[in-house]
Amino acid sequence: MKEHLLKIKKILREKDADAFWLANLEKSGQPGTQYLSGFTGSDSHLVVTKNNATLLTDGRYLKTAKIEVGEIEVIDVGKLTFGDFIKVNLSKKSLKKILIDGSLTSFSSVEKIKEKISDIEIINNNDLLKEIRRIKTQEEIKLLQKAAEISCLAFKKLLPFIKVGVSEIYLAKKLESLLFECGAEGLAFNPIIASGKNGALPHATPSEKKLEKGELVVIDFGASYKSYVSDMTRTIAVGKISPTLTKIYNSVLEAQESGCKIIRSGIQASDVDKVCRKILTKHDLEKYFIHSTGHGIGMEVHELPSISSNASSKLKTGEVITCEPGVYINDLGGVRIEDSLIVTKNGSLNLTNNVEKKLIVM
Missing domain, CATH: 3.90.230.10 (Creatinase/methionine aminopeptidase superfamily)
Structure with a gap:
């Protein structure tokens, strides 16, 4: 998974973005989160910066995530909504320019974050992960x-x-x-x-x-x-x-x-x-x-x-x-x-x- 994350971090530097954000909602079926982190559950958000990666999930998947993702930080969102939790963490880390793959992270997810953080800049790169996944390790x-x-x-x-x-x-x-x-x-x-x-x-x-x-x-x-x-x-x-x-x-x-x-x-x-x-x-x-x-x-x-x-x-x-x-x-x-x-x-x-x-x- 490290090789896969390095591909994302390289793109962040090329696009001068602070982080890549990937929403993996219940029943989405997309393998992007697993490809980057190893996490096989659903209902998660993955935030990758130039220096590290963080997986946000709830109590149902917490133990599984910690077993599967290796060195990636795993955080329990607890009783907060994902939107509120991400607002706190993105603000804390001064992440203002966020890259997404619009074919995987839904418009409604983006709108919810924009409601929470008004000055955030979202950069959409459709099919980003599909392109990255073309070349196999x-x-x-x-x-x-x-x-x-x-x-x-x-x-x-x-x-x-x-x-x-x-x-x-x-x-x-x-x-x-x-x-x-x-x-x-x-x-x-x-x-x-x-x-x-x-x-x-x-x-x-x-x-x-x-x-x-x-x-x-x-x-x-x-x-x-x-x-x-x-x-x-x-x-x-x-x-x-x-x-x-x-x-x-x-x-x-x-x-x-x-x-x-x-x-x-x-x-x-x-x-x-x-x-x-x-x-x-x-x-x-x-x-x-x-x-x-x-x-x-x-x-x-x-x-x-x-x-x-x-x-x-x-x-x-x-x-x-x-x-x-x-x-x-x-x-x-x-x-x-x-x-x-x-x-x-x-x-x-x-x-x-x-x-x-x-x-x-x-």
């Missing part, structure tokens, strides 16, 4: 690698259960169970199991539909390990499939491998998308590719950078991204193949290549 990469290892192992254990007559929902529940059995502490998201025509829905919800011979099954899932997630997709054949489905599968595989091959630090993120689309265009399938090629992953399953046709940023060493082209044809089905990769100076490291991408027939 070595410790974060180790956790992402572990989450990916768990996913690969669980998928291999799922394969014998993929057969004619089992339902999508059965496979989804079995996969969830296997993820936990293999070491997951949670799910990155609810697994997507989409067979036959349901495969034409990129984010299909598993149903009672039973697998049939000659179908493809799209399986998109991920594990959560110590708050970091994996994301991978494989498409499996249930028995022998038609030449049409085989062509679609091989075309998506060619596109996905071509996209993975060019990933490296310094290239435009949009170039990865462009390469995948070029391959699918060659096979007259590009019009069925209806989403972006990928995204960053970390504490959340969708982070920066975006790997899309309109992405304006370049890839950077230490980012962890997905490459997941897909083809979705109504009344026929779909194919998606997805890996998670660490961007390196001269290429990438595939975290999910421990599972075969050539068509698996069950």
